[in-house]
Amino acid sequence: MQTLIDRLRRDLRPDQLLSDLESTRVYSNDAYTTAQQRPALVALPESTEDVVAIVNACRDSGTALVTRGAGTGLSGGATPIDGALLLVTTRMRTMGTRRGLTLWVEPGVRNQAISEAVAADGLYFAPDPSSQVASSIGGNVAENSGGIHCCKYGVTVNNVCAVEVVTSDGEVHQFGSEALDSEGLDCLAAMHASEGLLGVVTRVCVKLRPVPPVQRVIAAAFSDLFVASDAVAQLFSAGIMPAAIEVVDGNLIRAVNTLLDAGFPDDAGGMVLVELDGVEAEVNETIAQARAVLEPLASSLDISRDEAHRLHLWKVRKAAFPAMAMQSPDVLVLDATVPRRAMAPALVAISEAAERAGFRVWNAYHAGDGNLHPSVLFDAAADETDAAHGLGALALQICLDHGGTITGEHGIGIEKVDYMCLQFSQAENAQFHAFKGAFDGTGLLNPGKAIPTPHRCAEGGALHVHDGQFPHPELERF
16 A cells, blocks of 8 residues: 555645544445445545546555545435455546537536536436435436436436546546537446446546526325325326325425424325426416325315425425434435335335335335335434334345335445346356456445445345346346
8 A cells, every 4th residue: 555655646645645543434334324435545645646546556556446425315325345445536626618518517516516516507407316405416326316307307317418438548538528429338327327337437528408497396295105106197097297296105295394493284195296387377387286186185275376485395305314313323325226116115015014014114215216215213222223224125026026126225235236136147247247347347436335246145144046037037126
């Protein structure tokens, strides 16, 4: 490690390298606090050239490299590895000059800062993960972050034109283009959700959108969460495409009321928030269509009267996780996706499993794309961590059994690497390793994350394949 430090001191300023105990301790984990490891060395690049120097030094010394943005990731993708260098992009915060509806930014730029920078031009950046105030665009690319409005406007990959990446050989590549097409293989999508395994993102060209002239919210309360989830499926069956559609359960409604004195219906078992946007005539027409679907099922229905009321209605979702944190010493927030038609039965099965395990599981989720976030409330001080994670594993299996996938937007990282063996075959995981090898032949970048080895699958007991068949082979895996 000292040889690496000596080399990097020739390429970087002293304040760009951290190795003392106190300075490096704060980087021991991302928002997945279950796994922690103090990094031996932290590098703080300020340019693409700095990143190239760091990557080359790590490769030549045989030192693994883990990339970290703002540290808001929820699956341990940025958790340091013993003996590895941690490359932190927070000092790379330069924004270029907007050209039409595109803007080049460095990876340390905060998600929300992009929208703030172009707000005066009537534009914004659509992906809005709940961490958007703090999360960086580099991390958004690494996890392919979504958010409330991904239902209509897509996730990060749908809102990025191009990325600049430094691969483990120290080469700088651009994938994608500001034009409608680009030369060579289209690897832009592959860079999204790659969790730092393929390269270090050094610049991102984001797509901007005009702010919709009208935005209104319908807040519909239901007798229970499962009726609410079924109402979502009926909205889509009716051909309605909202800008956002979210569901929260009754426990969270009451918790938000306790936290904010918000006045939402305390007796509701679930609430659906539907945001519609566009020109006024279009929004009014779609509201009428949505009311026709929701009113026969709902116990109450409220429609935003003005912008202040719209923001108030969103509080039941925006404040859900802070309110939940006030109700439990520890919370395990899960992330999985199922087809929209399977949301209600999957949630019923998870609720029954939680009852058998003796845990509370509360729900607030992105219903538009079936991205569920069951949250297990537990107390680590009471030795409940292992049991809580066991319930979490069962919830992921339930989602797989309903034709879903083990992640929607939080990534695999450390948290769910073993469960990749439940969703993918040994041959499929081998192809993932081969694809990583095409970009990172030495295995330098974020080793041991996201893609399991066959040995790990077998050792963890997660590889349940009989005669080459996975459980429920009739269900599509996506």
